[in-house]
Amino acid sequence: MLELDSALAQHIVDRAMAILPHNINVMDAQGMIIGSGDPARLHTRHEGAQLVLANRRVVEIDEQAATCLRGVRPGVNLPLLHADELIGVLGITGDPEVVRPYAELVRMAAEMLVEQRQLQAERHWQRHQLDAWLRQLFDPTVPIGTLAADAERQGLTLAWPRHVCLLELQDGGEPLAQQARLLGVLSSKSEHLAAPLGMREMFWCRPLHAGRDDAHWLEGADERGWGVARLLISDPVQSLEQLRQACLALRDLQAFARARYPALRLVALEEHRLPTLLHAQRNSWLLQGWLAPLKKVLAHDSSGVLRETLEAWCEHDGQVQSCAAALGIHRNTLRYRLERIAELSGVELTRLDRRLQLSLGLGLIEPD
Incomplete structure (x- = not known):
């Protein structure tokens, strides 16, 4: 079950209070206030929220009822749900007759923010899993069977043939910003896979397209300031086993190019196959x-x-x-x-x- 954290709770409060002239509180699944427009109420227990949690229903509290409950002011308190699970409580401070019209709208907005945050977390986790899988292609100790099983578990389907590319990034500038920018560019299409391999390296696995002009791509990268120092390209691959071999060959090609052609920016394996093999x-x-x-x-x-x-x-x-x-x-x-x-x-x-x-x-x- 998703658990509300203080950062998300305060984000909900800030978004709601930017529109409404009423204080908003967000309570966790134990009834503790973890987000509020009133800092003095943070980290205090809200007995009205506990009633909501116990009965899974809206609880309205007027002036008279508020005097009987600890840590409570007049207002409307509503259950917050995610995937039909009760994850917390949303409270709007004020006369229930006044704030009631806003209650459902605010709850709907809050639950949408929770859903958005959860989707972002899932995408981040999927991105992390994919990055780890792509990096394992360069690790010969990871069996092909393990790679295949992990790809199936992630729902990763690769269409063949493909090219494998290794991008070296220019020195200078902020490497994480460079990687983030390139990752967005290289992964803009679902059939393209990309991942950082180090502070100054990117992996790019792309579908094979006849007539692709990589020299022109490098020119465009320069014009857009992507910071690509060198592009190394494998032969076409037709299977996961060949993909692994191409990744390892790119490391050999990279070592050869650094030793013999340090200024060469576009290096294709098909043009340097034998010297790369000998250099390795x-x-x-x-x-x-x-x-x-x-x-x-x-x-x-x-x-x-x-x-x-x-x-x-x-x-x-x-x-x-x-x-x-x-x-x-x-x-x-x-x-x-x-x-x-x-x-x-x-x-x-x-x-x-x-x-x-x-x-x-x-x-x-x-x-x-």
Whole structure:
């Protein structure tokens, strides 16, 4: 059963007394005054309210009756109901003949305020439950079966396919205000799910729409001052299991983007799939062996010239002329550097797979 609290009771009093020229009291289910236009009457017991609670009916008290009851003044006292449950009493101070016409209207308004507050509390609870569920998508220790059961319990139905997005928020400003504003925007449609993941992160799960222009969305976000620093996007997902995998992959994509492209604002997994996968395994023994040839080169490259040359060589797909032009050096100088790289690494640079090994490796080893 809903219990009246002093904040809600005083809110009812203030709203009613802004219209009526009479004092209003609100009593709880024990007959204690918890809201009143007369502060001196707060936290005192109202015997007239106790009569209402005991008999579940309206009790009118005139001057003569008031002298026989403790903590009571003339007026009309009415039961407050919520879902047919008696939760308290509303009292209007004054001659019953004068205040009676207002009694039912004030009670109706009060019960509407109680219902509104209860709906707000239920929505807040549902929002809290949904936020917790969405955050659990990023926790691999929570079984998929548990997620599915919790989704069913919450009445959460997901239509497939969907995209999963991770939004990083800009530094500066009030993060809670930023999150609240974005949460309102991202959750404006029922099929869109959003939740804060941290002080500067938001999760967004949205239906897949062909032709969606995320670059344009970022421009609009900037124009509206939403404070989005970066948008990371997963591949489309077709099930709850894939949704979980996409969330975990977004964390790997985020780590890769922060390391290699800190200024890049729109990062899609489909464009960085392989380097993201390798970056997530960058500390493994197997991958360290794969990086060994490149590390030999970089160990003898204190000036950074060989790294710069190798990056240009891979970027221009092994084309000597365009690579030399990009570096601003003679073709012979380029050939000398490439021979030096091949000598140090033991890698045959004319082979595409070996160039790819070095090119991807450059993305996993930070410049000194």
